[in-house]
Amino acid sequence: MNELLNHPAVQGxxxxxxxxxxxxxxxxxxxxxGLAVIAAFCTAVYLISGFSFTPLTATRKxxxxxxxxxxxxxxxxxAFKPTRLGTAILALAxxxxxxxxxxxxxxxxxxxxxxxxxxxxxxxxxxxxGFSLAALGAHPVRAGAAGLGIGIGVGVSAVxxxxxxxxxxxxxxxxxxxxxxxxxxxxxxxxxxGATFMLPLALTGGxxxxxxxxLAQLPWYSLLALAFIPLAARLPAPEKSPLWIQAVAVSACxxxxxxxxxxxxxxxxGGQSG
Amino acid sequence: MYRLTVxxxxxxxxxxxxxxxxxxxxxxxxxYPNFExxxxxxSNMRGQFTKTTGKFSIDRAAKTGTLEIxxxxxxxTTGDGDKAGRPRSRDEHLRSPDFxxxxxxxxxTYKTTSVKFNxxxxxxxEGNLTLLGATKPLTLHxxxxxxxxxxxxxxxxxxxxAGGSFKRSDFGMKYGVPNxxxxxxxxxxxxxxxx
Numbered sequence: 001m002n003e004l005l006n007h008p009a010v011q012g013x014x015x016x017x018x019x020x021x022x023x024x025x026x027x028x029x030x031x032x033x034g035l036a037v038i039a040a041f042c043t044a045v046y047l048i049s050g051f052s053f054t055p056l057t058a059t060r061k062x063x064x065x066x067x068x069x070x071x072x073x074x075x076x077x078x079a080f081k082p083t084r085l086g087t088a089i090l091a092l093a094x095x096x097x098x099x100x101x102x103x104x105x106x107x108x109x110x111x112x113x114x115x116x117x118x119x120x121x122x123x124x125x126x127x128x129x130g131f132s133l134a135a136l137g138a139h140p141v142r143a144g145a146a147g148l149g150i151g152i153g154v155g156v157s158a159v160x161x162x163x164x165x166x167x168x169x170x171x172x173x174x175x176x177x178x179x180x181x182x183x184x185x186x187x188x189x190x191x192x193x194g195a196t197f198m199l200p201l202a203l204t205g206g207x208x209x210x211x212x213x214x215l216a217q218l219p220w221y222s223l224l225a226l227a228f229i230p231l232a233a234r235l236p237a238p239e240k241s242p243l244w245i246q247a248v249a250v251s252a253c254x255x256x257x258x259x260x261x262x263x264x265x266x267x268x269x270g271g272q273s274g
Numbered sequence: 275m276y277r278l279t280v281x282x283x284x285x286x287x288x289x290x291x292x293x294x295x296x297x298x299x300x301x302x303x304x305x306y307p308n309f310e311x312x313x314x315x316x317s318n319m320r321g322q323f324t325k326t327t328g329k330f331s332i333d334r335a336a337k338t339g340t341l342e343i344x345x346x347x348x349x350x351t352t353g354d355g356d357k358a359g360r361p362r363s364r365d366e367h368l369r370s371p372d373f374x375x376x377x378x379x380x381x382x383t384y385k386t387t388s389v390k391f392n393x394x395x396x397x398x399x400e401g402n403l404t405l406l407g408a409t410k411p412l413t414l415h416x417x418x419x420x421x422x423x424x425x426x427x428x429x430x431x432x433x434x435x436a437g438g439s440f441k442r443s444d445f446g447m448k449y450g451v452p453n454x455x456x457x458x459x460x461x462x463x464x465x466x467x468x469x
Contacts, residue, residue: 006453049448054408055407055446057407059371105377108377159361161362162369164372165449215370216370217370266361269361269362270359270361
């Protein structure tokens with residue numbers, strides 16, 4: 001059993017998918033199916049590195065924010081009506097959180113590089129959170145497809161960008177999105193996504209991508225490509241078709257953008273095909 | 275008066291010479307931390323850090339000493355620095371947040387808390403290793419300690435090998451355990467010139 005749980009594919013993919021699927025099935029009808037994201041991510045963290053917060057490194061700050069995000073998401077969904085102002089505040093908070101995560105690293109760098117890296121990462125995470133909440137939160141299939149693209153895109157790019165740890169964490173987000181989509185596709189009924197699903201996914205995915213940029217070797221233009229994934233989830237889809245066709249169509253769009261980001265990272269890493 | 279002065283000097287000079295701790299600066303070209311870690315439980319992979327600075331002192335009369343070493347973690351090498359068609363080399367992976375996280379923690383340090391002598395030479399060094407922002411005790415056992423003039427430059431120097439082991443997971447470096455072993459065997463070859 002231990003051997004199985006030590007396998008990277010189980011730690012980052014299979015186990016998080018199973019955990020997310022259980023949560024989506026059990027809590028989906030209670031409008032809390034979005035908690036599948038945090039279930040998957042926590043499973044991955046538990047199996048890969050465990051929960052430890054001292055010293056508070058950048059990676060541990062990301063885990064901490066990922067744990068806080070669904071709480072804020074539930075509050076945003078159930079205690080407040082979604083407004084543009086609320087979404088803007090959450091996006092700005094996500095940008096500020098990005099700077100908090102990477103501040104000790106940025107302080108060690110030249111001011112110009114620190115401003116470019118920190119500013120770029122903060123804008124990217126703020127964009128991912130803001131746009132995802134505003135444009136995808138009310139559309140569970142599009143939200144799930146965006147999550148699939150972000151998770152797979154960030155995960156595989158991170159593996160190529162020299163961090164298998166961030167790769168597994170990213171892929172666990174993709175597994176969560178897949179587990180969130182699957183019951184909808186098979187059952188033909190939509191779950192609620194909202195901020196409960198979208199905030200942890202966009203924030204954690206964005207922070208992992210930023211971490212791979214700042215702490216590993218993700219090229220900046222791959223981060224830029226990853227930021228287009230939520231936009232791809234807004235492309236026209238066959239709205240009157242069965243849910244599974246909609247999910248496949250939108251996921252194909254988000255995964256295509258993710259594939260561009262992965263290809264750019266592969267090229268920057270000097271990878272050779274064949 | 276002359277006899278008294280000579281007598282006082284005869285007593286005081288050797289005492290002061292013996293009692294004073296001797297300070298040494300580490301020679302970065304002959305001081306390398308080396309490590310060994312199990313890979314998949316099959317082979318033991320070895321590597322080293324090529325950029326090390328620091329200082330040490332020895333007080334032979336008091337049988338005490340100090341050692342401070344700072345290692346640039348980005349200088350890690352395991353002999354696999356070439357991507358060779360892969361997206362990353364093993365050394366690049368070791369520099370990533372999965373292992374040494376060199377962008378966030380560019381240095382690791384070792385500082386003594388006490389030195390126990392074995393005869394006239396340092397035998398056991400108790401100290402703290404700071405790695406990935408975590409500080410934990412680490413004991414090093416000294417072998418082959420020798421002091422004397424450098425045969426070429428005639429500068430006074432000391433050198434030896436110190437070794438110990440620790441669990442990397444104690445410092446939060448948990449990625450890949452147990453496939454990449456948890457226990458790290460560490461050896462530091464140290465040479466330093468008298469200040």
